[in-house]
Amino acid sequence: xxxxxxxxxxxxxxxxxxxxxxxxxxxxxxxxxxxxxxxxxxxxxxxxxxxxxxxxxxxxxxxxxxxxxxxxxxxxxxxxxxxxxxxxxxxxxxxxxxxxxxxxxxxxxxxxxxxxxxxxxxxxxxxxxxxxxxxxxxxxxxxxxxxxxxxxxxxxxxxxxxxxxxxxxxxxxxxxxxxxxxxxxxxxxxxxxxxxxxxxxxxxxxxxxxxxxxxxxxxxxxxxxxxxxxxxxxxxxxxxxxxxxxxxxxxxxxxxxxxxxxxxxxxxxxxxxxxxxxxxxxxxxxxxxxxxxxxxxxxxxxxxxxxxxxxxxxxxxxxxxxxxx
Numbered sequence: 001x002x003x004x005x006x007x008x009x010x011x012x013x014x015x016x017x018x019x020x021x022x023x024x025x026x027x028x029x030x031x032x033x034x035x036x037x038x039x040x041x042x043x044x045x046x047x048x049x050x051x052x053x054x055x056x057x058x059x060x061x062x063x064x065x066x067x068x069x070x071x072x073x074x075x076x077x078x079x080x081x082x083x084x085x086x087x088x089x090x091x092x093x094x095x096x097x098x099x100x101x102x103x104x105x106x107x108x109x110x111x112x113x114x115x116x117x118x119x120x121x122x123x124x125x126x127x128x129x130x131x132x133x134x135x136x137x138x139x140x141x142x143x144x145x146x147x148x149x150x151x152x153x154x155x156x157x158x159x160x161x162x163x164x165x166x167x168x169x170x171x172x173x174x175x176x177x178x179x180x181x182x183x184x185x186x187x188x189x190x191x192x193x194x195x196x197x198x199x200x201x202x203x204x205x206x207x208x209x210x211x212x213x214x215x216x217x218x219x220x221x222x223x224x225x226x227x228x229x230x231x232x233x234x235x236x237x238x239x240x241x242x243x244x245x246x247x248x249x250x251x252x253x254x255x256x257x258x259x260x261x262x263x264x265x266x267x268x269x270x271x272x273x274x275x276x277x278x279x280x281x282x283x284x285x286x287x288x289x290x291x292x293x294x295x296x297x298x299x300x301x302x303x304x305x306x307x308x309x310x311x312x313x314x315x316x317x318x319x320x321x322x323x324x325x
Contacts, residue, residue: 004040007032011040012063013073015051020060076116083108083120087127094183095136135201137183142176142200144207145185149173154210155187160202171196172213177227179257184231186223188216195219197230229273231258236275240282241296243271244289254289271296279304287312 007030014021014029023034030037041051041061050064074082086105089097109117148155155173160166171187174195178184183200195216219226244251248270252262260274276282283304286293295301 008040008043009073011037012044012049013075015044015049015061015063016073020054020062022060026061079108079112079116080119083112084123087124094139094142097139137200141203141205142183144205144209145173145200145203146176148209149175151209152212152215154190154213156206156210157198158204158206159198169198170210171198172216174215174218175223176200177224179231182231182258184227186227195226197227228257228261232260232274236277238277238279238282238298239273239275240279240298240301241271241273242286242293243269243296244291244293245269246289246291250291251289280307283308 010030011026014026023037026037027034030040032040041053044051052062052064054060083105086101086108089101109120112120145155147153152172154170156168156170158166159169170190171185172190173185173187175186176183177186177197185198185200185203187196187198188194189196243265245268247268248262248264251270251272255262255272255274260272263271263273265271274282276285279298279301283301286305287308295305
């Protein structure tokens with residue numbers, strides 16, 4: 001049988017699983033009687049852990065949120081996952097949390113067992129991080145928007161579009177979407193009476209948030225799919241649909257969430273929906289895939305493909321004529 005301290009730690013670990021535990025279930029896990037479980041729960045409460053209970057035969061225990069952050073128990077994989085997340089956050093796309101992430105990582109590594117410290121250290125030694133390019137998102141802004149999404153509160157903000165135009169918007173925030181490089185807010189724009197996707201780094205929210213609103217049904221496919229459709233083609237003046245004579249998995253390897261959407265058509269064929277600032281740049285990009293394709297729309301893209309093909313042919317002819325190739 002476990003000693004009191006070990007049993008308390010084991011009980012705490014069980015309660016940190018987000019579910020309701022009955023007294024008999026905890027007693028069985030800890031190999032004690034229900035009365036001992038009640039005493040141990042009271043001891044955890046005196047240590048600052050907010051253990052909530054419901055009365056009755058079917059009542060149970062659940063660890064709730066308290067006024068202060070008590071110590072957490074993590075298993076081996078959870079501790080390594082947290083350490084990896086903190087390392088990533090220290091050099092990620094969210095500004096204002098780099099130093100905090102480093103401090104938290106130092107505290108975690110200090111108490112890690114040697115076996116886990118070696119795993120985390122090996123990962124850090126073997127991994128190199130490229131410096132993030134482009135604008136970053138302020139952590140306070142991200143937190144405020146997340147809270148507004150959770151509480152269904154209207155947000156007001158100044159927004160700078162891609163062409164530099166600045167507008168003031170009022171929106172009902174629905175959720176945040178992260179592509180790995182950018183953060184986006186999906187929200188119902190009340191001024192335009194339509195659902196829109198906003199780049200968070202271009203937003204200047206007016207805090208605190210406004211009144212509460214009744215959430216709308218999610219768009220088809222969910223918020224992430226809606227955001228991908230918006231940022232991969234909807235934000236560009238030219239949009240195209242291309243059918244590749246190759247499996248979807250092969251084409252998807254070269255397409256990011258922000259550059260296009262790949263749909264499997266079966267029979268080693270797939271369709272790419274993408275956007276571009278110019279049809280010429282889109283024609284050049286399609287050549288990089290290295291497989292045969294056909295244009296579904298727009299028809300004007302064919303002229304640019306012919307121009308690119310002619311240019312490449314002339315380059316090959318000139319190279320051969322000069323003794324190259």
